[in-house]
Amino acid sequence: GDSVTQMEGPVTLSEEAFLTINCTYTATGYPSLFWYVQYPGEGLQLLLKATKADDKGSNKGFEATYRKETTSFHLEKGSVQVSDSAVYFCGENSGGSNYKLTFGKGTLLTVNP
Amino acid sequence: DGGITQSPKYLFRKEGQNVTLSCEQNLNHDAMYWYRQDPGQGLRLIYYSQIVNDFQKGDIAEGYSVSREKKESFPLTVTSAQKNPTAFYLCASSIRDSSNYGYTFGSGTRLTVV
Numbered sequence: 001g002d003s004v005t006q007m008e009g010p011v012t013l014s015e016e017a018f019l020t021i022n023c024t025y026t027a028t029g030y031p032s033l034f035w036y037v038q039y040p041g042e043g044l045q046l047l048l049k050a051t052k053a054d055d056k057g058s059n060k061g062f063e064a065t066y067r068k069e070t071t072s073f074h075l076e077k078g079s080v081q082v083s084d085s086a087v088y089f090c091g092e093n094s095g096g097s098n099y100k101l102t103f104g105k106g107t108l109l110t111v112n113p
Numbered sequence: 114d115g116g117i118t119q120s121p122k123y124l125f126r127k128e129g130q131n132v133t134l135s136c137e138q139n140l141n142h143d144a145m146y147w148y149r150q151d152p153g154q155g156l157r158l159i160y161y162s163q164i165v166n167d168f169q170k171g172d173i174a175e176g177y178s179v180s181r182e183k184k185e186s187f188p189l190t191v192t193s194a195q196k197n198p199t200a201f202y203l204c205a206s207s208i209r210d211s212s213n214y215g216y217t218f219g220s221g222t223r224l225t226v227v
Contacts, residue, residue: 032212043119043203043218051213089156095212100146105155 002027006090006104013080013111021075021107023064023090033057033066033073034091034101044089047075080111115140119204119219125227126191126198134189134222136204143209145187146216149173150201159202162187163209191224199226 007022025031032051036044048057053068062077075088090104117138126132136145147159158171162181176195181187187206191198201223205216 032215034215036215036218041221041223043220044205044216045218046215049213049215091215093212093215095210100158100161101207101216103156105153 002031002092002094002102004090004092004102004104006088006107008107009087010108010110013109015082015111015113016079017111019075019077019080019084019109021088021090021109023073023075023104025071025073025090025092025102027071027092027094027102029094030068031092031094033064034093035062035064035073035075036089036091036103038087038089038106040086047088080109082111082113085109085111117204117206117217117219119202119222121222122220124222124224126224127227129193131190131192132224134191134202134204134224136187136189136219137185138187138206138217138219139185140206140217141184142206142217143184144207145181146205146207147171147177147179147187147189148203148205150203150221156203159189198224200224 003026034049035047037047038044048059050057050066056065064075087106089106091101093101120135144163146161148156160179162168178190204219207216
């Protein structure tokens with residue numbers, strides 16, 4: 001079945017550092033791609049998405065570009081803040097008959113002041 | 114405001130007991146999902162339902178049961194057959210074709226066996 005692979009955490013950065021969290025997927029065709037964020041003790045919130053190749057999703061300073069040629073959707077932020085400390089999940093949805101979203105295992109980000 | 118509500122936030126279960134976790138949504142979403150989250154294991158799908166009165170097993174359905182009698186509600190029962198139920202449980206919902214829109218998640222229920 002389809003799978004999503006994200007870089008293993010934990011990732012620890014200093015405030016204002018550049019962030020990259022890698023994500024690759026195996027689905028064929030043109031799945032929709034998502035990044036979710038989970039703050040401690042809470043559910044997941046949609047951070048950004050892209051639904052076709054070369055689209056760039058962006059929100060709250062985070063960006064990710066849908067790269068069909070490398071089957072990737074890496075999350076980036078130019079200057080992280082302490083408040084960005086959370087777990088980040090990459091996901092893909094190929095549509096089809098079951099509409100299920102496949103998630104990566106999550107990457108824990110800790111930003112120190 | 115529309116959303117998805119899980120209750121209770123914290124739940125304690127004694128050995129051998131069944132417990133039911135509530136999930137209610139007022140988003141008019143057709144599909145609903147239950148996930149289990151353990152440290153370092155990401156999200157694992159327990160059950161999902163795309164329409165009222167129908168549901169399918171996910172990857173780890175053993176020891177769990179669900180019902181979908183109303184569009185708004187998708188309760189999860191953790192039975193005594195589930196040997197290691199301590200975990201964080203997340204409910205989600207989506208329109209039937211979620212491929213462009215993703216899921217909306219509840220805030221979770223933390224279940225602990227005492």
